[in-house]
Amino acid sequence: FSYCAKDLGLVLLAEIDEAEIFKPIAQLKNQIIVISIIISSIFVGIAFYVSRTISRPITKLRNAVDRISKGDYNYKVDIKSSDEIGHLGHQFDEMRKSVLETNRNLNMLVKERTKELTDMTNALDATAIVMVTNRDGRITKINQKFIEISKFTEKELIGKNPCIVKSGYHRTEFFEKMWKTISHGEIFEGEIKNKAKDGTYYWVKTTIVPFLDENRQPKQYIAIQNDITDLKNIEYALQEALKRDKESAEIIKRHVEELKRTNIELRRKDKLKDEFLSMTSHELKTPLTPIIGWCGALKTPRILGDLAPQQRAAVETIESNAVKLEKMISDMLDAQKLDLNEMKFTIGEVQVDLLFNKIKKDFEPLLKEKDIQFIIRAETADIRLESDEARILQVISALLYNSIDFVPKTGGRIEVTAESRDNNIIFCIKDNGPGIPKDKQEFLFKKFYQVDTSLTRKHGGTGLGLAISKGIVTRLGGTIWVETEEGKGSNFYFSLPRKY
Structure with a gap:
């Protein structure tokens, strides 16, 4: 080390050991170097940690995505970390389970719908004539x-046009209209006469349904047909018969009009007959009243004195027959x-x-005279209607x-x-008579019906009593019927509502 001071005229020299300087x-x-090694180690550790905690779960997640995207919905996403990636893996696994469950449900639904479609197709094949064509027909x-x-x-039909069974019966306009209808996506319905390979003809009631693509254009057509040949033959035969006849x-x-x-x-005459019958019955009944009255008077000693037995018997015969005739006329009037x-009808309270x-x-006097046991009673007390x-x-x-x-004349019971x-x-009227044969019971309530219509029949009457009884019961809102068996007597019932 040197230092020069010109002003002082001095030069300063100094020596220092190199090792001391660079120490x-x-x-x-x-x-x-040590710090670098420590920092490198730290970075290596961090990289290793990142690899285990971030890269590996991401790799697992990526592998899971690849497997699931290929349809392996049973592959489980196994990420055990508790950070965001672990949470993401858990959510992804839940989504996988949901997709798996949805897929299973869809598969079941598809199977069900496929079975239904198959059943419908089988039913259609079993009952109808079916043909499918492409958009070109x-x-x-x-x-x-x-x-x-x-x-x-x-083999002869596939790829051919349906014209292969064309009969020539229909005009060109018929098929043009049919094609125009279905090519516009609309359903066609009609009756078509076709010709089979052997030259025979047959009729089919046809429904053609177009199947549309995503652009609402027909992509294929299905024709469902039913054989109506027999029906058309009958129709043709009827038309021919109508022409002939x-x-x-x-x-x-003309006969119908006649x-x-x-x-x-006949209705006019029937009305006249009814009016005549009504008038005649009334006129016949009018003289019977004094006849019956005079018969009663003649039997009274104060009028003609005591009658001889023959005279009294004659008067009683006249009286009984007049009473019978009066009843017959009354029945005819009531029926009319x-x-x-x-x-x-006079409606009121009936006890x-x-x-x-x-x-x-x-x-009771009549029944005692004929020695017939007579029982009359109400099953319930104080019945009112x-x-x-x-x-x-x-x-x-x-x-x-x-x-x-x-x-019967002896042992009779009513x-x-x-x-x-x-x-x-x-109400019930029960007797121990001979009963009524089953084949005659349905006619009992008809006018003028007699069970015994022979010339030697034992019982008289007009055959109007039961018919009138039914008419009265019906008008009063009730019903009348009989329960009887031949040889076991008869039970005649009629029911009436408590309130008219």
């Missing part, structure tokens, strides 16, 4: 029924009124006990007269009962 530098160099698929009806083989149809039409006129005339809907007392008073007492009495009387006429059931009152 601090060497120490600094060594320190730097070339046949791409046909079912067995198409082969059977057309007589062509599948046009003249006969005109004759039938029948209509005859029917109108029911037909014309002119029968009058069944009082009604039965009247019936007992009216019929809103109806027409006189008409109920008329129905029960008619049924009683009917039973009196048919019970029972009249009434009971309340729900909102109805059920």
